Amino acid sequence: MKPPTVFMGEMTNREVEAFLVDHQTVIVPTGSTEQHGPHGPLLTDVFVPQEVARRVAPRVGALVAPSINYGLSYPHVGFTGVVNLRIPTFMAVVEDVAASLATAGFTRIVFLNGHYDNTYAIAYACANAADRLPAGVRAFPINYWDGMTADEAGEFFGPTTGLHANRGETSAVMAINPDLVDLDHANAELPPFPAVTNAPAVHTAFFFSTPGSVHRASQSGTWGDAREASVAYGERYLSVVADATVRMLDDVERTFGAMPAR
Template identity: 30%
Template structure:
């Protein structure tokens, strides 16, 4: 069930019996010359809505803009500050608990959101308001990702390319996949040592870069030519299955199991 499509009398009867909500979150940021800026939130929304339909859960509207200042040099990237993002997510999650939804899955598709969603979950857990967890789609199926792609990449690489080829093929610039690869960076190249023995972007154990533009001229990593809609469908179906199982697990827990244990 998609919350924004429903009238309140229908939601009232639904909320009387259910306690789990899926909240899709992503970003609006560069994903290289071949993918749309909405890549992350398109993936998050696709997975959240499919899992909600298949598992009988509630899906909220999507949070389309996340913590993305590290992509700011590329035209069109939008972002919010980390404190504002955390406060916003915490606020609307508390709103969900007002309606009886005290088990929340943040269906996330943007790496820059991870630590902030986990922090919000911690706050809500500590004051016993809700049990909210961050879920990142590719982290639920790491073996499959490794199996499908020889040169994967964390941003704009073949896994995200394949997912958008599956979900929204009309938004993928197929004629730019080779230039995306050639103008970006392969993960194997990132792992190679510099002439002085240091890894790229590292000095004496410290990471000395903040922005994507410091490492990749066109904003992407990995071999995009290794992607296909068929691989995207495999990824989507496997991740969706993992998400439904997570929601089933949450739904089956007694409230006491999702609260902090008392002091010893």
């Protein structure tokens, strides 16, 4: 007998139809193909949300659609292995995926994003797709880290903890498959940012508006310290973000439900 799975790509169309009788939520892991330091795999931003989706799906009654492996990686252009989609191309992919899944019968289409640079484009694409979706269908993005508490976020991300190919992200990949990480080449590097009045605003201007910005800011592609990465720390990371994602999905659903129809 065929074992059960949450991954749509491993199911037959009959199995998807049977699922849709009682549940209509689908999670689309969305990431990028780009460098993650000299130690991390190019698909880090796909592997992590895909694993989070696998853990979350049974808890919220969802399936996991095949991942979108290519995204907006223009800040990383200059590093070997980067595959960057133009913004209109990426948005068109998201729109068509949302419309296709809605046609199949899904009414909650969640783009679980693992690559920060994709965030706004996914939201805009979902807005563009709205006219193609049947009444009552919602498509929206969340980043897998969005639901973390301030303390949790501070443990895994930050000015000194790092934001890319750091201990947390590297550990998460190790917890998924330790063979994907080359710890012998794990390193520590932080971009040489000057003191500024409003760091987030400056980072938006520098990173979002400038192709190759990460390549310019980092010699190795690492932003943080990956040398202490471990499977155990990665398991904690994945557990925290899975719980956070469940909370976020509940928050989103309750927010939509609280708004009066107009």
